[in-house]
Amino acid sequence: MNILKRISLVVAPAMLLLTGCEDIIDLNVDSGPSQLVVDGWITNQPGVQQISLSLSAPYFNNGPATPVTNASVLVEDNEGNVYEFLDVDQDGIYEWGTAQDTLGRIGRTYLLTITTDGEVYTADTEIRRVPQVDSVVYQKETLPIDPDNGPKEGYIAQFYARDFVGEGDNYWIKPVVDGQARVDRPSNISIAYDAAFNAGAPSDGLIFILPLRQSITTDSLYSAGNSVGVELHSITNEAFEFLKQVQQQASNGGLFATPVQNIFSNVVNSNPNGPKALGFFGASAVSRKETVIDPSKARPEE
Numbered sequence: 396m397n398i399l400k401r402i403s404l405v406v407a408p409a410m411l412l413l414t415g416c417e418d419i420i421d422l423n424v425d426s427g428p429s430q431l432v433v434d435g436w437i438t439n440q441p442g443v444q445q446i447s448l449s450l451s452a453p454y455f456n457n458g459p460a461t462p463v464t465n466a467s468v469l470v471e472d473n474e475g476n477v478y479e480f481l482d483v484d485q486d487g488i489y490e491w492g493t494a495q496d497t498l499g500r501i502g503r504t505y506l507l508t509i510t511t512d513g514e515v516y517t518a519d520t521e522i523r524r525v526p527q528v529d530s531v532v533y534q535k536e537t538l539p540i541d542p543d544n545g546p547k548e549g550y551i552a553q554f555y556a557r558d559f560v561g562e563g564d565n566y567w568i569k570p571v572v573d574g575q576a577r578v579d580r581p582s583n584i585s586i587a588y589d590a591a592f593n594a595g596a597p598s599d600g601l602i603f604i605l606p607l608r609q610s611i612t613t614d615s616l617y618s619a620g621n622s623v624g625v626e627l628h629s630i631t632n633e634a635f636e637f638l639k640q641v642q643q644q645a646s647n648g649g650l651f652a653t654p655v656q657n658i659f660s661n662v663v664n665s666n667p668n669g670p671k672a673l674g675f676f677g678a679s680a681v682s683r684k685e686t687v688i689d690p691s692k693a694r695p696e697e
Contacts, residue, residue, distance in 0.1 A: 531623065
C-alpha cells in the first residue's frame with residue numbers, strides 16, 4: 396500500500412474522532428500585570444523618528460492598547476549626541492525630528508533610555524552596513540486557479556542585491572508598494588542571514604537567493620502599472636532573532652501548534668526586581684529601489 400494512502404487511512408478516523416462531538420469550554424485565564432511594550436526602530440533615512448510605548452493587555456483582550464504617556468524617552472549615540480523624543484499628542488507615540496532631519500548613522504551605536512512610573516528601562520542597538528539594491532525586475536505569471544485575492548494573471552516582482560563579503564550580515568526585506576514600505580502581517584516578515592535564510596548556508600558575499608528576492612511579492616500578483624520595489628534594512632543579530640520569533644509565532648497554528656509565549660525583548664529594567672518590558676528597540680540603514688510594471692519590459696512567463 397502506498398505510504399500516503401496508509402497515512403490517509405490513519406488520519407481519516409482520527410479526524411472523525413476529533414470532529415464527532417463539540418464541547419464549548421470557557422477558559423478562565425488569569426490576567427497578569429501589565430508590562431511596558433516598546434516599539435521603536437530608527438533609521439539613517441531623513442524624516443521623523445518614532446518610538447511607541449504602550450501597556451500589555453490580557454491575551455483575549457481585543458481592544459486597543461493603552462498608551463504610556465508622560466514618559467521620558469532619550470536616545471544617545473556613542474559620540475555623545477542626545478535626542479529627546481516627545482509625545483506631543485499624548486498618544487504614546489514619541490517623536491524626534493522633522494522631514495529634513497536625520498538621526499541614524501552607519502557604524503554608530505544607540506542607547507535608548509525610558510523613564511516611566513519610577514522605573515528606568517534601557518536598550519541598545521547599532522546601525523550596520525547595507526548593500527545597494529541593483530535592480531527590481533518582474534515576470535509574467537498565470538496562476539492555475541482563481542486566487543482569493545488579486546488577479547489570476549499578473550506579475551511576480553523580485554529584486555537583485557549582493558550581500559557584503561564577511562559572514563554575519565543580517566537584513567529585513569520589505570516590499571514597497573505605491574511608494575510605501577509594507578509588512579501587512581507578521582507571517583510575511585522576510586529576513587536574511589547573509590544572502591540566505593539562516594546561518595550555516597554558504598551564502599556569504601553572494602546574490603540573495605531566489606525565495607528572498609521574490610519575497611517582495613506576498614499575497615497576490617502585481618498588475619500592470621503598479622509601482623513596486625524593495626527596502627533592504629540592515630539589522631543586528633539580535634534583531635534577526637527577534638523578528639524570526641515574531642514570524643514563527645504568527646505562523647504557529649493548526650493541530651500541532653505550540654503554546655504561545657512572550658517573545659524576548661532587548662529592553663531591560665535597570666531594577667532587576669522591577670517589572671519586565673516587552674517589545675524591541677532596533678536601528679537600520681536602508682537601501683531602496685522602485686519600478687513601475689510595464690508589460691513590454693516583463694520577463695516572459697516560464
